Amino acid sequence: MAEIVIKNVAKRFGSFTALHSIDLTISDQEFMVLLGASGCGKTTLLRIIAGLETPSEGEVWIGGRRVDHLPPRDRGIAMVFQNYAVFPHLTVFENIAFGLRMKKLPQAEVERRVTRTAELMHIEQLLKRYSGQLSGGQRQRVAVARALAMEPDVILMDEPLSNLDALLRLEMRAELKGVLANSKTTTIYVTHDQVEAMSLADRISVMNGGKIVQAATPVEVYRNPAARFVGSFIGNPPMNFLPAARVASGQWRVADIDLPGPAASGALEFAIRPEDVEIAPEGFRAIARVIEPLGAHTLVTTEVDGKLFRAVLDSDLKVAPGDELRLRPKPDRIRWFDPETTMAV
Amino acid sequence: MAEIVIKNVAKRFGSFTALHSIDLTISDQEFMVLLGASGCGKTTLLRIIAGLETPSEGEVWIGGRRVDHLPPRDRGIAMVFQNYAVFPHLTVFENIAFGLRMKKLPQAEVERRVTRTAELMHIEQLLKRYSGQLSGGQRQRVAVARALAMEPDVILMDEPLSNLDALLRLEMRAELKGVLANSKTTTIYVTHDQVEAMSLADRISVMNGGKIVQAATPVEVYRNPAARFVGSFIGNPPMNFLPAARVASGQWRVADIDLPGPAASGALEFAIRPEDVEIAPEGFRAIARVIEPLGAHTLVTTEVDGKLFRAVLDSDLKVAPGDELRLRPKPDRIRWFDPETTMAV
Amino acid sequence: QVLFWSTQAAPVEETQKMREQVLSGFEGGVDFQASETGPFLTRLSAEIQAGSGQIGVVGALHGDLATYADSFVDLSDIDLSGVTVSDAFLELGKLGTDEQKYLPWMQANYVMAANKQALEYLPEGADINALTYDDLIAWAKTMAEETGSPKFGFPAGPQGLKHRFFQGFLLPSYAGSTVTRFRSAEAETAWEKFKELWQYTNPASTNYAFMQEPLLSGDVWVAFDHIARLADAFNQRPDDFVAFPAPSGPAGRAFMPVLAGVAVPTSAPDMEASKALVKYMMQPETQVATLLATNFYPVTDAPLPADLPASARALGPAITAMTTADDALPALLPVGLGDLGGQFNQVYTDTFERIVLGNQPVRDVLDQQADTLRSLMEQAKAPCWLPDVPSEGPCPVE
Amino acid sequence: MSVTATDAPRKVQSARSAGRVLFWACVLLICAWVLVPIYLLMVNALSSPQQVSAFPKTGLPGFDFGSLQFFATFAGVGRALWNSILVAVLTMVLSIGIGGPAGYALSRFVFPGKEVFRMLVVMTRAFPLPLLALPLAVMFIRTGLDDTALGLALVHTVLAIPFAVLITFSLFSGIPIELEEAAWTLGCNRWQAFRKVVLPLVLPGIAASAVFAFTISWNEVFAAAVLTIENRTLPAFLIQNLNVSPLHLKFAGGAALVVPALIFIFAVRKYLFAMWGIANR
């Protein structure tokens, strides 16, 4: 049982508030991904859970025990540091074995676990090297292997795959998920890679400016962002926003077309994901500005009503900067936000 | 004029060969992206160009001058280090200003450039902090700003955006491209993010095991991989490969269907990108194994003829593990490789 | 200014007095520098080797000066009219050559001192001015037994002058000889006696350099030492202490004077000034002033003033009593040993350390050390000096 | 369950505070260990000769300044003090200036002859100075270095160089080379990169080895006594004869040497202990 409960946790560095009263529950064996802009407090939150940073306020409970005042080693956690913190004086083998030796496991068990996690991370041929003789990605994998070898109740990973190539990351991602599910580990995982977030997470917590904005399943977060920020943050490229003016109850004018919408008063904001628009005669009038081929698709950055508007279109489409396109939002994918509260309507 | 010519460069660390005789020319003002598996030698190559590592063999020319024996500062380069190397004893401002002060630029100019690059990197509010007070992504941006502020002839960036969130990365990417194009800088850019590679690169060099396998435009690399490795490495998820047996001249049997192909003898390997298959009655018989929602699409990992086969399908498709699908490769997207040489046929 | 490079008057207070009271009267001005033997010898050797330097006048004990006989100028041309110098001392100053290598500067002696509290433990019938070694042993024994802790003290520390005690007091008193009869049965007795005395000697003695301090602190009640190293006790608490002659043995009451001399190295920068200073040092007033500053006595017939400090008043009579006793047996400082003087001393210190501290068998130690001594004498080709019978060739060790 | 849960932190807290008490006990114990002997030295230095040789001692100073005054009124104390400082500062500058580059070379490069050099440095420290003093003195007299502050500083530098080399070596070993590399790519030559990046990070350590150099020179008596006559340094002037001086003067002399050194360390402690170093990386 390693449920993590974070109650009202705040963290201030001098006058700067890195975390504003965070409340979050991660259930046992859940795979929770933290997403958020650079500098929003993800690492700080992990460090507080790990016990490396004392919260200015609030409580942290792990597995039903309050752990605020326990040192990191008594919290039953392992962590992958954003900057790896691979010990320079130990070989890769001893780095991975570090935590196991601390637990005084028998040598045979240590070797078994080190070999297994090293193989998992594809670094088995590097076991004798020192960290100074590794590439960035190799070092990162050592850091991950070191945490995995611990087989902890809770594992905290701070961008564990950021320095790996796509192929390897894909593989690692699948293996991580499998291993962690098997070992019934509760995981908090910070990543910037949304594909990774989507494919790994049981739930995603989106952070912004030291607060948690939404914590929900990946599809929910992607499809039904709880706030404008989530929509603007998740998705690569992110949602497009356009101001909507009320024409009639439930009827809104967005750019140059009228769309049905919620029955709210005042102004609203229309939002649609770039991949949820298609070329159609009755869409927004969009002037193509930048065309970026992405392989199977092409990302076209356009201007709609003087605003930036991105669309992901099939790469077969021939388009050049300055061309005029007609882009139609898929009606069931349209979302609406209140510009005051920035919350979804 | 800052053309970079790398002739026959090799690097050995003791008995380990990190680079095998690299030949590469990066033309003036070109934006060259280096892609390759973790540990393939990208950083080593950059460090050799920068003059931080002496090549075991070969020559490096920058702007028509042979620079092998020049110290880094005489090579007219700036570099973003993979692990940032932000000076801990200097504020962010002074970190960014460091190179400018070395050039003895007037204070006003220093301030101008620091402010500009800091704004570009969205770290203008952090100028007074020390690196210990920054988040990982912020630190990385300082490293990028420090290199940009130099306005060098050649800029070498080693995964400069790896620790940034998608949104910011998207933005940075666009701004970097703009700034570097404006300043006519020759750029070598290491990244693991293929979208980034695709959208930034004039050309992409794909490295594998210390060799350059293909150096070509993004679309070329994506569409016409020169070697099996390129296909398997580029694309997220990567190409699918299936063995093909010759049925008749130019006619090949792949899994359970016959396809037209090159007029080669012997065996071949059939390859197709996951997004280049569609549901169709006359396709491969594929058993769905894992279904991963990716937002707009769904990644379905299937088994075809006992081999792993991935397909990116519309997320509207309802599919569950164990379902049988029929997947048809788009004929114009099929590629063939020689299993001996692993080269494209 | 003449640099006066000295091993004597090294304690800072004495140095200060030398500068202010003794040498301030010299016209050319004197820079008096007293250092420990190490720096002293090093600097002196360096200047001699380099052939030039700053040292104008060297002041040191006979033993130290003997090393550099070749490097001192002849001082016989100094006009000593008006002062009479002891002939024996002048002879020593020739260092076995024909030239006056140094002029005697000042002399001192070793005596005994006692806290008045100790007197009540004096063995019955013993006369404090005519003690024998046996009396001393008995006295020390009584004190140790009565007070519960040993009260006799002896300067056996690294800076202590213990070797002079063995060379000039203990051995001659028993064997009537310092060198020749080094391993005789009498010498053996002497060491046995000393070992006996040592039982009642404060064990801290191996740390003592200056007996005045333990005397003052009361750790020691009866002590043997150089007068200069006892003076402070008398000066600080004149009424608490008495001074008296060294004890006598079967062969007599042996004693050894201490002689310091002044010499001029050949490398002296200003020979005239140096010689002038030497001459100044020999003047009666200077000699008296020196006595006041250092507790060393004049080597000339300088008349002593009446208002001597307490130490001089107490110690002077004890010296006289010792040197003029019926059984007085003067022992001279080693002559002709050159730079082997140190090793000569070491023979006696080693013998002491091995027999008394190390508890090794007396006979064996004496035999072994006698070999060392013999080879030293042969190496130096030094004939015997008092109290040994003069010899042809190197002084024999029987 | 919830009871034990709420109990747990408190238990830890009390364990922590017990640790805290132990920690501070240690700190105070060490302070006492360092300070008490110094205090006793001062007590004796401030006592009259009688109090110094009295028994039992009270452990309180008699506030008799006689012994200290004795030294203070020595003619030429001021000049000797100045000479001492001059020599010590020269030693500091020379040893860091000469030893620092060597320490850097040892930490940053692999080259043939490295071990030979290291041994040379170690030998310097391992060979007794009093034996070397004679040839050095001869050399100095012949070259005119004799009796100059510079000459003595050169000898003291021989003593201090091993410290400078070995300490700077260990400091430089602690600075990631990558920071220097970053500086090179930003237009620094090796020297500039060193000055702008490495030096600020190791400054406290450099200060430490400079302090060593200073105190080595300050406390060195033998060479000072041999090599200076007119330009005596304080120890050579005051205390080379301390061993054969009466007790109360020994203590006063000891104190006279200790106090300036304490003041010096106090004055430079800021540099010595500015540990912002790399720890906040």
Added chain:
Amino acid sequence: MRARALPYLLLLPATLFLLVFFVYPFVEIAVLAITRDGSLSLQPLTTMATHWKFGAALGWTLLLAAIVVPIQLAMALSMATIVTKLDRGRSAFLYIFSIPLGLSDLAAGIVWLAIFEQSGFLNSMLHGLGIVDQPVLFLSYQNIWVIFIAIVLAEVWRATAIVMVILVSGMGLIPKEYYEAGEVFGASGWQRFWKITLPLLRPSLQSALILRTLAAFEVFAVVTALGGTTLPVLMGETYNWQFALQDRNVAAAYALVILGISIAATLFFLRVLRVPKGATI
């Protein structure tokens, strides 16, 4: 090639300096150890080796070093750790801890003599507490082990600060992320110390140990102050032969012995505390 010459250039000043001011006089002296009156001879070496005090001097010197150095290392490590743990008053405590840095061995000898002397502070205290009624004579030749302990105490008191300051500046360079990683992976404070601090401190430890051990082999002033000649040490014998016995050849032989054991110790430390290639920060 410039890069290849650079380390040698950096070593050049130190090498030249040491050649002139150390190697030249050193050779002049070292030759004495194997000559007698200008011709090659083993006599000085045999005289030394067969002298009855030689064995004792060597033994005591080694024993002193073997006891003092580990104690100092342990103390310096704890003091350095304490200092890095302190958040309040760090510089004040660091200052106090490093006070003995400024003390000469001469002064240290005097201070501890004042404590151990028969009428010294220790006896005064014991007397005051009623434990003894007669002052105990601690430093007698019969209690050679007490003398030994007193010397150990004095040496530890005097020279621990040097080790500490070297270690403190070394510790300041260890990035704290490694401690955090250690904590997360279950290392207790003690284990972090052993598994992280010590290994990463290796360069500093190496320097501190080498310097300290060499100094321990040259221990002299403190020994004479507290033990006279009761406890012979190599350096004391060197002095004795050089100045009292005026046999510079034998003194040189002694000096070579000190040099020899110093080099042996240095090689030992270099070997034991070497940083494997690639394992640098």
